[in-house]
Amino acid sequence: MSNTSINDNEVDIVIAAINSDLEPFMNEWRPVFSQFHLIIVKDPDMNGELHIPEGFNVDVFTKSDIDRVVGSSTSILFSGYSCRYFGYLVSRKKYIISIDDDCIPARDTNGDLVDVVAQHIANLQAPATPFFFNTLYDPYRKGADFVRGYPFSLRSGVTCALSCGLWLNLADYDAPTQALKPGQRNSRYVDAVMTVPVRSLMPVSGINIAFNREVVGPALFPALRLAGEGKLRWETVEDIWSGMCVKVICDHLGLGVKSGIPYVWRRERGDAIESLKKEWEGVKLMEEVVPFFQSVRLPQTAITAEDCVVDMAKSVKEQLGKVDPMFARAADAMGDWVKLWKSVGSSSPGV
Amino acid sequence: MSNTSINDNEVDIVIAAINSDLEPFMNEWRPVFSQFHLIIVKDPDMNGELHIPEGFNVDVFTKSDIDRVVGSSTSILFSGYSCRYFGYLVSRKKYIISIDDDCIPARDTNGDLVDVVAQHIANLQAPATPFFFNTLYDPYRKGADFVRGYPFSLRSGVTCALSCGLWLNLADYDAPTQALKPGQRNSRYVDAVMTVPVRSLMPVSGINIAFNREVVGPALFPALRLAGEGKLRWETVEDIWSGMCVKVICDHLGLGVKSGIPYVWRRERGDAIESLKKEWEGVKLMEEVVPFFQSVRLPQTAITAEDCVVDMAKSVKEQLGKVDPMFARAADAMGDWVKLWKSVGSSSPGV
Numbered sequence: 054m055s056n057t058s059i060n061d062n063e064v065d066i067v068i069a070a071i072n073s074d075l076e077p078f079m080n081e082w083r084p085v086f087s088q089f090h091l092i093i094v095k096d097p098d099m100n101g102e103l104h105i106p107e108g109f110n111v112d113v114f115t116k117s118d119i120d121r122v123v124g125s126s127t128s129i130l131f132s133g134y135s136c137r138y139f140g141y142l143v144s145r146k147k148y149i150i151s152i153d154d155d156c157i158p159a160r161d162t163n164g165d166l167v168d169v170v171a172q173h174i175a176n177l178q179a180p181a182t183p184f185f186f187n188t189l190y191d192p193y194r195k196g197a198d199f200v201r202g203y204p205f206s207l208r209s210g211v212t213c214a215l216s217c218g219l220w221l222n223l224a225d226y227d228a229p230t231q232a233l234k235p236g237q238r239n240s241r242y243v244d245a246v247m248t249v250p251v252r253s254l255m256p257v258s259g260i261n262i263a264f265n266r267e268v269v270g271p272a273l274f275p276a277l278r279l280a281g282e283g284k285l286r287w288e289t290v291e292d293i294w295s296g297m298c299v300k301v302i303c304d305h306l307g308l309g310v311k312s313g314i315p316y317v318w319r320r321e322r323g324d325a326i327e328s329l330k331k332e333w334e335g336v337k338l339m340e341e342v343v344p345f346f347q348s349v350r351l352p353q354t355a356i357t358a359e360d361c362v363v364d365m366a367k368s369v370k371e372q373l374g375k376v377d378p379m380f381a382r383a384a385d386a387m388g389d390w391v392k393l394w395k396s397v398g399s400s401s402p403g404v
Numbered sequence: 405m406s407n408t409s410i411n412d413n414e415v416d417i418v419i420a421a422i423n424s425d426l427e428p429f430m431n432e433w434r435p436v437f438s439q440f441h442l443i444i445v446k447d448p449d450m451n452g453e454l455h456i457p458e459g460f461n462v463d464v465f466t467k468s469d470i471d472r473v474v475g476s477s478t479s480i481l482f483s484g485y486s487c488r489y490f491g492y493l494v495s496r497k498k499y500i501i502s503i504d505d506d507c508i509p510a511r512d513t514n515g516d517l518v519d520v521v522a523q524h525i526a527n528l529q530a531p532a533t534p535f536f537f538n539t540l541y542d543p544y545r546k547g548a549d550f551v552r553g554y555p556f557s558l559r560s561g562v563t564c565a566l567s568c569g570l571w572l573n574l575a576d577y578d579a580p581t582q583a584l585k586p587g588q589r590n591s592r593y594v595d596a597v598m599t600v601p602v603r604s605l606m607p608v609s610g611i612n613i614a615f616n617r618e619v620v621g622p623a624l625f626p627a628l629r630l631a632g633e634g635k636l637r638w639e640t641v642e643d644i645w646s647g648m649c650v651k652v653i654c655d656h657l658g659l660g661v662k663s664g665i666p667y668v669w670r671r672e673r674g675d676a677i678e679s680l681k682k683e684w685e686g687v688k689l690m691e692e693v694v695p696f697f698q699s700v701r702l703p704q705t706a707i708t709a710e711d712c713v714v715d716m717a718k719s720v721k722e723q724l725g726k727v728d729p730m731f732a733r734a735a736d737a738m739g740d741w742v743k744l745w746k747s748v749g750s751s752s753p754g755v
Contacts, residue, residue: 162513185694186606188568188663189575189590196592198585201578201637202607202644204690217539224540227552234549239540241547245594253601255537256553286552293553312539339555343536 059174063147065266066170067092067140071133071154071284073101080106081157085168092140094119096284098132114139122397128385129393133282134259134289135275141266142397148177149270150263153286156317159221162242172315173216173263176246180210181309183251190245190313213248214269214308215299218261223319225258227336228287231325246313251304254346257296260286261317264299268308271358271394272299276386277379279334285323290335294383297346302361305351341376345369359391366391410525416497416617417521418443420488422505422635424452431457432508436519443491445470447635449483465490473748479736480744484633485610485640486626492617493748499528500621501614504637507668510572513593523666524567524614527597531561532660534602541596541664564599565620565659566650569612574670576609578687579638582676597664602655605697608647611637612668615650619659621749622709623650625741627734630685636674641686645734648697653712656702692727696720710742717742 066089068075075093079086083106090110095103097116105111119131119139131139137151150173159167179193185207192199192208199208224239231237249255264273277294303310349368355361366387373380417440419426426444430437434457441461446454448467456462470482470490482490488502501524510518530544536558543550543559550559575590582588600606615624628645654661700719706712717738724731 186600186604186663188570188606188609190594196588196590198575198577198581198588200607201576201581201609202641202647202690203578204694205687206691207694219539224549225552226549227554230549230552237547237549239547241595243541243594243596244592245596249537250601250604252603253537255539256551258539258552290553296553312537336556339553340557343555343558 059171061088061090064089064170064174065092065140065144065146065149066090067094067137067144067149067151068154069134069137069140069151070095070103071099073099074104075154076104076106078154078157079109082152083108084166085158085170089170090146092144094131094136094140096133096136114143123393127389127393128382129275129389130278131275133284134286135278135291137259138273138275141270141273142393144266147265147267148174148263149266151259152317153260153319155320155322156220156261157320159242159316159318162244167315167317169218169261169315169317173218176216176311177213177263177265179213181213181248181311182207182210183248183304183309186250187247190247191311194246211307211309212265212268213311214265214303215257215310216246216263217255217257217310217312218263218315218317219243219313220260220319221316223321225260225286225319228325228328229336231287232329235325242316244314246311249300249310249312254297254300254343255310255312256293257299259292260319261315269299269303269358271362271391272302274362274387274390276383276390278382280379281334283328285328287323287325288328290338293335293339294342297342298362298365298387301346301349301351301365302358305355305361306358338377338379341373345373359394362387362391410522412439412441414498415440415521415525416443416491416495416500417441418445418488418491418495418500418502419505420485420491420502421446421454422450422485424450425455426505427455427457429505429508430460433503434459435517436509436521440521441497443495445482445487445491447484447487465494474744478740478744479733480626480740481629482626484635485637486629486642488610489624489626492621492624493744495617498616498618499525499614500617502610503668504611504670506671506673507571507612508671510593510667510669513595518666518668520569520612520666520668524569527567527662528564528614528616530564532564532599532662533558533561534599534655534660537601538598541598542662545597562658562660563616563619564662565616565654566608566661567614568606568608568661568663569614569666569668570594570664571611571670572667574672576611576637576670579676579679580687582638583680586676593667595665597662600651600661600663605648605651605694606661606663607644608650610643611670612666620650620654620709622713622742622745623653625713625738627737627741628730629733631730632685634679636679638674638676639679641689644690645693648693649713649716649738652697652700652702652716653709656706656712657709689728689730692724696724710745713738713742
C-alpha cells in the first residue's frame with residue numbers, strides 16, 4: 054500500500070441495505086469505515102427495521118426520503134441494489150466508495166486486513182494510463198514503474214475516475230456459471246491493480262467500487278432493469294449497464310478506469326439454480342449491448358459526464374430501443390437521472 | 405498451474421548467447437529445459453568459445469551458420485540480442501520459447517520453482533480474450549471463470565499467438581529509469597496472466613517470451629536497430645519495435661496476446677548510467693513510433709502474418725521513413741525477413 058493521504062471529508066461510503074440487520078456487516082467493517090461518513094440507503098421494498106450498531110457517523114435514507122427528494126415524476130426505480138444510487142445522488146463528497154452488504158473485509162496474502170478505503174482512494178488519486186499497456190501493472194505503485202518502451206509522453210497519465218475492486222470467496226459470476234460450478238470459490242489474491250485500456254469494454258461490478266463523484270458521478274445510475282430482477286447480484290445487470298456507459302464516457306473524456314485490488318470477502322447467499330430462470334434475460338441482452346457500446350461514439354460537444362449521459366441516452370433509444378422496450382426505458386431513466394443529478398445536486402448538502 | 409499437456413516435439417527453446425559461458429545459466433535451467441530441444445545462437449560479434457554443459461539436446465548456431473543460411477544479400481543484422489531471431493528462423497517447431505541468458509528460474513509465492521515452459525505453453529494453448537476485459541484475469545485458469553456481464557458469445561475466445569512473461573529482481577526498465585532508481589528491484593509476484601485487449605499497444609520485452617511460430621513466427625524479427633545499440637537490454641529496442649508490429653498484426657488477424665506469468669529471475673548486469681547516452685535515441689523514437697502503430701491499419705487482403713509484415717513495412721517506409729532513416733532501414737529489414745522466412749522456412753529441418 055502506498056502512502057495515500059486521505060482527507061476524511063472527501064469520502065462518503067454508500068451502503069445499500071438489502072437486508073435489515075446490518076450489525077454483523079458494520080461490525081466487521083468497523084476498523085475500516087469508522088472514521089468516515091456513511092450513507093446507508095434502505096431498499097424501499099424492504100419492510101423490516103434497519104439494525105445499525107453504534108459508533109458510526111451515518112445518515113440513513115429510506116423510502117420516504119427517496120419519495121421526498123425524487124418525487125414520482127421519474128422513470129427511475131431505486132428498489133433492490135439500485136437504492137445505493139440514491140446515496141450517490143445525495144452525497145456531496147469528492148469520492149464515493151460502495152460495498153455490498155454481503156461482503157466483509159478480505160485479508161491479503163500476508164494475512165493483513167485489506168483497507169478498501171485506502172486502496173480505492175490510492176487508485177483514484179494516482180493517475181491512470183489508458184493509452185498504453187504497462188506490463189508491470191500500476192506504474193505508480195511502490196516498487197513498480199513504467200517498463201522499457203513505454204512512451205515518456207504518456208507517463209504522466211490521466212485522472213482516474215473509477216476504481217473497480219474484486220472479490221474473494223464467492224466471486225461475481227452470473228447465475229449459469231454459479232449453477233454449473235456450485236463449489237467454485239475464488240481463492241486467488243492477485244496483488245495488482247491496472248488501468249483498463251481505452252476502448253476496451255469491461256463488466257463493471259457494483260459489489261466493490263469507488264469513483265470520483267465530481268468527475269463521473271452523473272454516469273453511475275440505475276437505468277437497465279430486468280423484468281424479473283431480484284434481490285441477488287446475479288439477478289441484476291444494472292451495474293453492468295451503467296459500467297459500460299461509464300467506461301465509454303471515461304474513454305471519451307480522457308479519464309481512466311482501474312481494476313484489481315482492493316478485494317472484499319464475499320459471503321455465500323442465494324440459490325443460483327433458482328435464479329437461473331430470471332438471469333437468462335440479462336445474459337441474452339448482453340449480446341445486443343456489447344456491440345452497441347463497442348461502436349457508439351459521443352460527439353465532441355459532450356464535454357461533461359452529464360452531456361455524455363444525455364447523448365448516450367439518445368443513441369440507446371435510437372439504436373437499441375427498437376430491439377427491446379427495456380432499452381427504451383433505460384434511455385428514459387438515463388435522461389431523468391441527469392435531470393435529477395442537476396436538481397438534487399444543486400440543493401443543500403444532506404438534502 | 406493447469407494441467408497442460410506438452411508435446412516435447414512441439415517446443416524449441418531458443419537462447420541467444422551474448423556471453424560465452426552458458427554453464428551457470430544452463431545448469432540453473434536444467435530441471436526445466438532438459439527434456440526439450442534447445443537452439444543456441446551465438447552472438448556473431450562474440451569471439452570467445454561457448455561453454456555449454458553436458459546433458460542437453462542442443463543445436464548450436466554460429467556466425468558461419470548465419471552467413472551460410474542468410475548470406476550477405478540482406479539488410480538484417482543478427483548481432484547482439486538479435487542473434488536469437490536466427491533461431492526463430494531455423495526452428496521447425498510449433499512453439500518457441502526464448503529466455504535471455506542473464507535470467508534464472510524464479511520462485512513463486514510458495515517458494516516453488518516456476519516452470520516457464522509449462523506456463524508459457526499453457527498460455528499459448530488456452531484461448532485469449534482480446535475483445536472484452538475479464539476482471540478476474542485469465543478465465544480459463546483453474547479456479548477462475550468469466551465474470552457476470554461477460555458476453556457468452558465471446559467466451560470461446562481466440563487463438564493465443566504470443567505469451568509475454570515478466571521478471572523478478574531486475575525488471576525490464578529503460579536506462580533512464582534504471583539510472584534514476586538504481587536500487588529498485590521488482591519483488592512483487594503477481595499471480596496472474598491476462599489477454600492484452602485488442603487495439604491496446606504494449607511494450608513487448610524479448611527477455612522472457614513464447615509464441616506460436618506457425619501462426620506469428622514471421623512477425624517476430626530484428627528490424628529496428630539503434631545506431632548506438634549495445635549488448636545490454638536497455639540499449640536496444642528491437643524487441644519493442646517487433647512487439648508493436650506483432651500486436652497490431654495479432655489484432656488484425658484476430659489472434660490474442662497475453663501478459664503476466666511466468667516470471668524469470670533477472671540478474672544484475674551493466675551500468676545504467678553508462679548506457680544513458682545510447683538509450684536516449686530509443687526513448688525519443690518511441691514518441692514517433694507509438695502514434696504510428698496506433699493509427700496504422702492493415703488491408704483486408706492481408707490474411708497471414710507474412711502478408712501483414714509486408715504491408716506493415718510499406719506503411720513504415722511511407723509514414724516513418726521520412727522522419728528518420730532508421731525507420732526506412734527497419735522497413736527494408738522487415739521485407740527481407742519475410743523473404744528469408746519463406747526461403748529458409750521451406751528448406752529441410754535443422755537447415
